[in-house]
Amino acid sequence: MIMRICLVNSPSILPQALGAIEIYQPLGLAYIATVLEKEGFEVKILDALALGWRNIHKIRDKMRVGLELEDIMNYVKDYSPDIVGITIPFSSQARSAFEVAEACKKLDPRIITIAGGAHPSARPVDTLMGHAIDIAVIGEGELTMLELAQLLEKSRNDYVNVVRKVRGIAFSKGDQIELTDPRPLNEDLDSIPFPARHLLPMKEYFDAARHFLASRGRKKRWATMITSRGCPYNCVFCSIHTVWGRRWRARSPENVVEEIRNLVESYAVEEIDFEDDNLTLNRKRMEKICDLIHREKIDIDWRTPNGVRVDTLDEEISRKMKESGCKEIMIGVESGDQNVLDAIIKKNIDLNQVEEVVKIAKKAGIEVGCFFVIGLIGETKQNIENTINFARKLKRLGADSFWFSIATPYYGTDLYEQAEKGGYLTMQTDDMFCYEAIIGTPEFTPEELLSIRRKAMMKLNGNYYIKYAIKNPIRALRYLSLIIKVRTTRF
Numbered sequence: 001m002i003m004r005i006c007l008v009n010s011p012s013i014l015p016q017a018l019g020a021i022e023i024y025q026p027l028g029l030a031y032i033a034t035v036l037e038k039e040g041f042e043v044k045i046l047d048a049l050a051l052g053w054r055n056i057h058k059i060r061d062k063m064r065v066g067l068e069l070e071d072i073m074n075y076v077k078d079y080s081p082d083i084v085g086i087t088i089p090f091s092s093q094a095r096s097a098f099e100v101a102e103a104c105k106k107l108d109p110r111i112i113t114i115a116g117g118a119h120p121s122a123r124p125v126d127t128l129m130g131h132a133i134d135i136a137v138i139g140e141g142e143l144t145m146l147e148l149a150q151l152l153e154k155s156r157n158d159y160v161n162v163v164r165k166v167r168g169i170a171f172s173k174g175d176q177i178e179l180t181d182p183r184p185l186n187e188d189l190d191s192i193p194f195p196a197r198h199l200l201p202m203k204e205y206f207d208a209a210r211h212f213l214a215s216r217g218r219k220k221r222w223a224t225m226i227t228s229r230g231c232p233y234n235c236v237f238c239s240i241h242t243v244w245g246r247r248w249r250a251r252s253p254e255n256v257v258e259e260i261r262n263l264v265e266s267y268a269v270e271e272i273d274f275e276d277d278n279l280t281l282n283r284k285r286m287e288k289i290c291d292l293i294h295r296e297k298i299d300i301d302w303r304t305p306n307g308v309r310v311d312t313l314d315e316e317i318s319r320k321m322k323e324s325g326c327k328e329i330m331i332g333v334e335s336g337d338q339n340v341l342d343a344i345i346k347k348n349i350d351l352n353q354v355e356e357v358v359k360i361a362k363k364a365g366i367e368v369g370c371f372f373v374i375g376l377i378g379e380t381k382q383n384i385e386n387t388i389n390f391a392r393k394l395k396r397l398g399a400d401s402f403w404f405s406i407a408t409p410y411y412g413t414d415l416y417e418q419a420e421k422g423g424y425l426t427m428q429t430d431d432m433f434c435y436e437a438i439i440g441t442p443e444f445t446p447e448e449l450l451s452i453r454r455k456a457m458m459k460l461n462g463n464y465y466i467k468y469a470i471k472n473p474i475r476a477l478r479y480l481s482l483i484i485k486v487r488t489t490r491f
Contacts, residue, residue, distance in 0.1 A: 002042050003153045006081035007033055009047040010088075010096040011066025013059065015433055021065055023053045023208040025224050027275070028117060028141060029087050030195030035142045038193055041149055044079055045199040048072050048100075053208045062431070066096070073103050076111075082156065083112045085145060088119040088127070091411055091430040101132040112152060112159060116141045119430070121242040122412030124170035128177050135163060136170040139183055139243055140229070142192060144168045185244075189229065189251045194259050197223075202267055220270035220301065223263050227256045227289075228276045234346050234414070235334070237373060240277050242412040248281055253288035260298055271301040271327075279304055280312040287317055290324035300325045307332040307371050310357040311349055318364040328367040328400075331357060335372065336390020337383045344378045351390065355397060362398035370399050374456075375407040375439055375449040377418045384444075388456050395460060402460040404453045405434035 009026040026047060033043045052067035076084065084104045088097045101113040116137035120127040124136040137144050147166050155162040160173045168183030186192070202223075209222045228250035231240055263269040280286045293300065307330040321329075333354050334345050341347045361368045372391060374384045391402050409416035409425065410432060419425045419439055426440045435453070437446030444452075 002040065003083065003149060004042045004079065004081040005036055005044075005083045005085060005149060006076060006079055007043065007045045007085045008072070008087070008097075008100055009045070009049050010072075010086060010093060010100045011048050011052060011064055012090075012093055013062050013064050013096055013431065014092070015062055015436060021053065021056070021208075021212055023050050023205055023212070025050075025195075025197070025200055025202075025205055026087055026089070027195050027224060027226055028089065029085070030197060030200060031192060032085065032116075032141050032145045033196040033199050034193040035146050036149060037196060039146060039150070043196070043199065044081075045196070046072065046075050047201055047204075050201050050204040050208065053204065064096075069099060069103055072100060073107055076104055077107055080108075081111065083114060083149065083152065085114045085116065086133075088115055088117040090117075091119045091123075091432055094119050094127070094430045098131045098133070105132040110156075112156070114145070114148065116145070118239060118243050119411065120170075122239060122410070124179060125177050128170060128172045134159070134171060138168050138170060138179075139245065140168075140186055143186065144183055185230070185247060185249065187249060189249055190255045194262060197263075197267065221268055222271045222273065223267065223269045224273045224275050225256070225259060225263075226275050227251050228278060228281070231277050233348065236345050236376065236414045236418070237407055237410070239410040239412040244277075248278055250282060250285055253285055253292055256289050257292040257296065257298070260293065260300060261296070264298060264300060269300070271303075273303050273305045275306055276304070277306050278309065278312075279306075280308045280317065283312060283314075283317055286312075287320050290317075290320035290326075293324035294320070298325075301327045303328045304330055306330065309349065310353045313357050313360065315360050315363070318360050318366060322364040322366055326366055328369060329361060330369040330371060330403075332371045333390075333394070335376075335379075335383070336387035336393075340376065340379055340383050340387075344376050345373070355394065358394050358397045358399050367400045368394075368398065369401040369403065370394055372402065372404045372456075373407050373434075374404055374453060375437060375444065377407075377415065377422060377424055377439065377441055379407075379441075380443050381448075384452060388452075388460075391456070391460055402457070404456045406437045406449050406453055407439060408432050408434045408436075409439060 007029040009029060029045050033045055036043045048067040053065060056063050056065050086097045086100055088094050104111045104113055112134050113132055114135045114137060115127050115133045120136040121138045124138050127133055127136045151162045152159050163171050167181045170177060170179045206221050210219055229244040230246060230248045232246055232248050302325050310331050334347050335341045338351050358368050372387055374387060407415060409419040424439050424441055426438050426446055437449040440446050
């Protein structure tokens with residue numbers, strides 16, 4: 001009998017202050033599904049977040065988005081899987097994922113529950129302790145899940161002794177938790193088949209995007225892609241290495257463009273968000289991707305929502321990016337204070353380069369968004385003011401939008417270690433978001449950071465909000481009232 005595997009993207013619990021919700025396609029699950037399908041397993045993906053994006057209700061100061069637990073269990077009951085794999089890409093999703101796992105165990109104790117993603121990779125022991133998770137996958141999930149499925153198919157009743165052979169996991173045996181040796185990174189990303197989007201509710205992503213992104217002028221059929229993995233840098237607040245590692249690996253330009261063509265032809269996709277953390281790290285590869293898109297006349301708009309490094313961009317590559325359909329790049333500036341960049345964030349970029357890239361991108365006709373982080377341990381209010389002043393300078397140079405995040409001590413980051421050891425955490429919680437504050441130092445309180453962030457966001461993005469939020473009268477009134485209030489306030 002063929003083993004049945006159900007992969008679940010659980011509902012999200014988000015701050016009400018977020019306002020808008022973006023429903024992303026769970027590419028991690030889709031990659032795992034395509035590898036399992038290729039080897040003959042029966043696989044389904046239940047994206048409870050996407051299927052229930054219209055179902056939003058309050059939980060104190062948070063909002064829960066997604067299918068009700070009863071609906072999720074009805075789906076699992078009808079499918080009757082042997083394995084339920086649950087992704088936890090953010091620690092804030094852990095609570096919801098654990099609820100799903102517990103409900104699965106109540107439905108059928110024989111179901112083997114497996115959790116993967118950034119949270120289990122950074123906190124494998126905590127993921128297993130006190131929760132109904134049997135196995136936690138650490139790092140890249142495709143080959144680990146395949147190996148687990150193959151072994152569990154042969155020994156479902158005595159899985160503990162079998163899974164010891166699998167690298168890159170943690171598992172529980174009674175009250176004991178064991179970790180196996182790390183799994184080596186996959187060096188050949190072209191060997192992984194394209195994500196199993198045929199198992200995803202693609203129409204729901206299109207509908208949700210039209211609903212939530214229309215106020216930003218984005219109404220096209222939209223999809224996400226990942227063309228590279230890993231990051232060789234050591235920014236203090238970044239946790240991406242817990243899943244993808246610190247060595248950058250990339251798909252070939254031909255493989256990337258083949259997937260783009262597949263999205264256009266199979267799903268009529270008109271716009272792509274490249275979710276890479278280092279899309280342009282190899283300039284020659286990026287140039288070839290752009291050249292192939294342009295040469296093959298693939299009509300697509302694309303953006304880099306996770307940001308690109310300014311030291312990978314120049315006039316020539318910006319021109320090629322524009323010719324191939326690039327509409328917007330986000331750049332990771334992080335701080336407008338060079339000392340903070342060098343000594344605290346360890347970003348290793350030059351602010352003069354940032355200014356030059358903004359001018360180059362705008363000359364090429366590409367919109368520029370800028371990421372900043374405030375509230376780092378060791379940062380002063382003067383440093384933060386320097387950052388805001390630098391953002392103003394970039395705005396004068398033509399930058400279009402500005403996103404200020406509050407330094408968030410995500411699990412697996414150097415920032416978390418600093419905050420925990422130094423006693424700077426004002427609370428212990430999995431519900432960490434970059435627009436909330438849980439770090440307090442002698443230089444600032446969480447409340448002060450929230451106030452500074454709100455003022456900076458509104459002052460620098462006022463015109464941007466007016467331009468797009470006016471399409472939604474209720475949202476427009478809220479934004480306009482904040483703008484009027486903030487523009488009379490000095491930093």
